[in-house]
Amino acid sequence: MHLTIYPALWFDNQALEAFEFYCSVFPNSMILEHNSTVVKASLSNQTFIGINGGPYFLPNPAISFTVICNSRQEITALWQKLIFGGASLIDLGHYSWNAYYGWVQDQFGYTWQLQLGNCSKTQQHILPNLLFCGIHQNQCSQALQYYQKIFTEFQRHQLLRYSSGDLKGKIQNSIFSLNQLKFIAKDSPDLHVFDFNESVSFVIPCKTQQEIDYYWNYFTEHGSESWCGWCKDVFGISWQIVPENISEILKNKPKALSALTRMKKIILQDLLT
Numbered sequence: 001m002h003l004t005i006y007p008a009l010w011f012d013n014q015a016l017e018a019f020e021f022y023c024s025v026f027p028n029s030m031i032l033e034h035n036s037t038v039v040k041a042s043l044s045n046q047t048f049i050g051i052n053g054g055p056y057f058l059p060n061p062a063i064s065f066t067v068i069c070n071s072r073q074e075i076t077a078l079w080q081k082l083i084f085g086g087a088s089l090i091d092l093g094h095y096s097w098n099a100y101y102g103w104v105q106d107q108f109g110y111t112w113q114l115q116l117g118n119c120s121k122t123q124q125h126i127l128p129n130l131l132f133c134g135i136h137q138n139q140c141s142q143a144l145q146y147y148q149k150i151f152t153e154f155q156r157h158q159l160l161r162y163s164s165g166d167l168k169g170k171i172q173n174s175i176f177s178l179n180q181l182k183f184i185a186k187d188s189p190d191l192h193v194f195d196f197n198e199s200v201s202f203v204i205p206c207k208t209q210q211e212i213d214y215y216w217n218y219f220t221e222h223g224s225e226s227w228c229g230w231c232k233d234v235f236g237i238s239w240q241i242v243p244e245n246i247s248e249i250l251k252n253k254p255k256a257l258s259a260l261t262r263m264k265k266i267i268l269q270d271l272l273t
Contacts, residue, residue: 004153004179006047007065007128008240009110010057010199015039015050018108022048025081026067026125033247040247044125049203059109060194061089062134063237066127066184068117072100075114082106082114097173109199124182127175128202133188134195136235140171140187143235150218151178162187179204196236198226205244209268215241216265229266243268 011018016034019041023029032040032047039050044067069075079092085107092102098115105111113129132140148154158175162168170187177183181202206212212229219241222234229242243249249256249271256271263270 004205005181006049006203008049008051008201008203009059010051010053010201011108012055013052014108015052019043019048019050021107025078038247046124046126057197057199059111059199060197061103061105061111062131062192062194062196063200064103064111064113064129064131066113066115066129068125068127069114070116070118072116075100075102075116078112078114079104082112127182127184128200130183130185130196130237131188131192132171132185132235133190133192136195137191138167138170138187139235140174140185143185144171144174144176146234147176147178150215153177153179157182162189196238198230198238201230201238201240203240203242205242205246207244212241212243212266212268215239220265225264227264228260229263231264242266243271 009015009018016039019031019039022043023031023041026044028045029043030041032042034040037052041048041050067078069078075092079102082104086105088102088104089111090101090103092100095101101113101115103111103113130143132138132143144156155177156174157177158173159171160173162170162172167187167189172186174185175182176185204215206215216231219231219233219239223232225231229240230238231241232238243266250260253272259270260266
């Protein structure tokens with residue numbers, strides 16, 4: 001499945017090991033390419049990359065991945081593989097929100113929410129799941145409005161609000177698409193000390209410098225700049241705004257990597273010279 005945004009997971013020199021593990025867990029998965037820094041893989045026919053970036057960012061449940069499964073047997077099989085060396089956050093079982101559900105942390109620290117659904121209907125097996133908590137508690141509604149303004153291919157598929165209690169009116173569950181990639185987002189019903197960080201970022205491959213400028217300027221207006229095309233939006237979610245052929249540029253242009261490490265926003269012309 002070709003999606004125009006894809007997730008990037010941060011590792012301390014374990015990216016290849018992790019993605020070999022994920023390819024053994026999820027059907028229709030394979031390593032596409034890898035080097036000492038980046039691993040590119042297809043997990044359930046969706047693009048992911050892993051980055052060997054060092055011991056700087058640790059994953060937490062603020063961004064997890066919801067896996068839509070057609071049967072209890074599929075969920076149980078995935079659970080048994082993912083929990084090896086990991087831990088249960090919410091045990092497998094029947095809950096008010098889903099007939100068979102569990103939330104598991106794998107051996108590398110990333111978390112997966114397994115639930116019954118209709119894969120053929122969603123056409124996307126794995127959905128990034130954004131939990132608005134920490135300093136961004138109860139900001140899901142503002143975030144959806146924010147993303148709708150920037151992404152021309154924004155689509156809202158589902159929106160459910162809390163109907164009572166302290167969270168009345170806040171978002172209990174939402175499903176939406178940004179440039180064809182489906183996300184889930186919700187306001188956390190609980191207080192947590194963790195928040196969004198760079199352990200999970202989202203790559204936006206761009207065709208032109210104008211497109212790079214557009215996303216970069218929007219995200220950094222109230223967010224923050226980092227290096228090599230990385231930035232954070234106002235909610236602390238990390239994005240990589242890169243040329244769609246960045247891997248080919250780095251392979252074929254000997255000076256491109258050195259130029260990239262000196263950039264915040266990527267300037268295509270400087271990479272190509």
